Amino acid sequence: MGSPSVTIVGGGLSGLSAAFHLSRRFPASSGARITLVEKSNRLGGWVKSERARVKDRYGGRQADVLLESGPRTLRPASKAILELIHLLNLTTSVLTVPRTAPAARNRFLHISGARGLTKIPGSLPSLLVSPLVKILVPAILADFRRRNGRVLNTSQANDESVDAFLTRHFGSEFAQVFGSALIHGIYAADSRQLSIRAAFPAMCRLEENGKGSIVRGAISDMLSLTDTSEGLTYHVGDVAQLMKGVSVYSFRDGMQTLTDAMTNYLKQQQNVVIVKGDGAAALAKSTTGDGFQVTTESGKEIVSSHLIAAMPLPLLHRLLAHSRSMSPETSQSTSPPPGSTHNAAPLRRPSFPHPALSLKTGIRGRYMVQSHAGNSASSPSSPTTSTPSPVPLLPHLLANPSSSVTVVNIVFPPSDKPIHPDGFGYLIPRPQQGYPSPPGSTLGMLGTVFDSSALSGQDISICADHRSPKFTKVTVMLGGPYGPPSPAPASPDFLPTLLATLQEHLGHDQPLPEPCLVRVREHQDCIPTLTVGHVERMAELRAAVKEKWGENAVVIGASIDGVSVGDCIESGRRAALEL
Ligand SMILES: Cc1cc2nc3c(=O)[nH]c(=O)nc-3n(C[C@H](O)[C@H](O)[C@H](O)COP(=O)(O)OP(=O)(O)OC[C@H]3O[C@@H](n4cnc5c(N)ncnc54)[C@H](O)[C@@H]3O)c2cc1C
Structure with a gap:
């Protein structure tokens, strides 16, 4: 990519990570321009x-x-x-x-009917004296003995719920007690809905390596010391050393350390503009047809060659539907699709024009943040000479x-x-x-x-x-x-x-x-909740983005690439490096 202009919509972890890695890839001297648009008054999304x-x-x-x-x-x-910690000097x-x-060692369950807490055994001796032994030992043996059972082949469109997967391997009691509790802790969801391939792809790999048994797969992994990382290069400096023997970690001032540090870094970059408290209200193809135009709630128009949508998929759906309903081209045909469950308040119609805009951003040239001179009636000499066409809807946004x-x-x-x-x-x-x-x-x-x-x-x-x-x-x-x-x-x-x-x-x-x-x-x-079939649906969604929006756009975030903080940072990083 030459000197792009990129608009990122959504300033949660995923959008911040995309902006951070983009600004490293394209510093001010490259001529590139990066705009991060966030609806709320603070960056960081759910991190607080x-x-x-x-x-x-x-x-x-x-x-x-x-x-x-x-x-x-x-x-x-x-x-x-780890790379972010290194690059942002957060080690201390x-x-x-x-x-x-x-x-790290003492994790508990509260089992209905049992008084107090039951410790989850972390070693063989503690397993033998645990009341959970009667669930765990038969479960492990049942899985270890599995031969020629069904294997979710990662190359096929094949998926099932976390509950069904664990039941197949370890029995229904194990799935109900351990599986459902784990999913409550990570996803606050029902393990009978969550996709095993989306939530725990490593489990599917172990099943395949163990020829149907997760326990055998795990043992063979340990013996061969297989490196399952994807061969990507991360600049982690001495943070890898710091993490030796670590179970979990955070920061002295909490998780917001990470998002604050990315925000502060971005604020120092001359070619990065942060638009806060002013969400995207409409999204269209730019009038030249090879870029994008984001119109914010207050009426700012942001035109760019590239687009990263880093917001929850149901909100992206709402934005697209709203954009289409505002467009004279499509307003007749746009109605919410059947099964739409997202019940947030309607987006505000952008109020045009926004007088303070160019003063605020001071951006010139091919990359433009403009006041809108009354919807489609721009003067012929203006870069926005005709009505921008709304970007097409995408599949599976409400799945x-x-x-x-x-x-x-x-x-x-x-x-x-x-x-x-x-x-x-x-x-x-x-x-x-x-x-x-x-x-x-x-x-x-x-x-x-x-x-x-x-x-x-x-x-x-x-x-x-x-x-x-x-x-x-x-x-x-x-x-x-x-x-x-x-x-x-x-x-x-x-x-x-x-x-x-x-x-x-x-x-x-x-x-x-x-x-x-x-x-x-x-x-x-x-x-x-990444439900069964999520991985295939997201592959279709990504293909639809390429086909309908073009190569210069990407959709990222927790609802597509996985919910953990690591997934979100990775999602933004990948978009920044591959766009
Ligand atoms: C209570 C809770 C506990 C969690 N605990 C953990 C944990 O311990 N460990 C872990 O790894 N993960 C945890 N997670 C998961 C992780 O925090 C989230 O998955 C992650 O923060 C999501 O980041 P995101 O950027 O993809 O989405 P979001 O944080 O949802 O960011 C999307 C952003 O888009 C903005 N936006 C929406 N609409 C528009 C618009 N029209 N225009 C502009 N901007 C818009 C939103 O305001 C928001 O800031 C937890 C999540 C929650 C909620």
């Missing part, structure tokens, strides 16, 4: 870390605690994140949890549902009796009889993270005596397949119900102490 001062009402002790309302921990396997901000730490999650950060005052055991936290399997019906009829707890066990370095004690007991911070996740919590967070019954449930799960006889901070965040449609 905040500090709060907490005070113990009786002892007078205080601390500055870090509260995450989105992602909180990362696994060192993603080289794309990293907080690691070694594999030997209790927070996947999304989970909504209520995140509750709770801080308990210092106490001599620990609130929870030392460990990462616990997950709750799907009820044996399935999710209660109708959705929204229970509290719907998916799991709880013991934040101060895993990453206590994020909290700063404001207390002379450092040996005194510390505040305890936990995060409870509610919702997903259970629907919205009942009682609702606004109800006076919500907190007492939540605390009583926590007390029961943690096996306390007495009520838990009164928290000194409770913060509730309700995230609507925040994690896409």
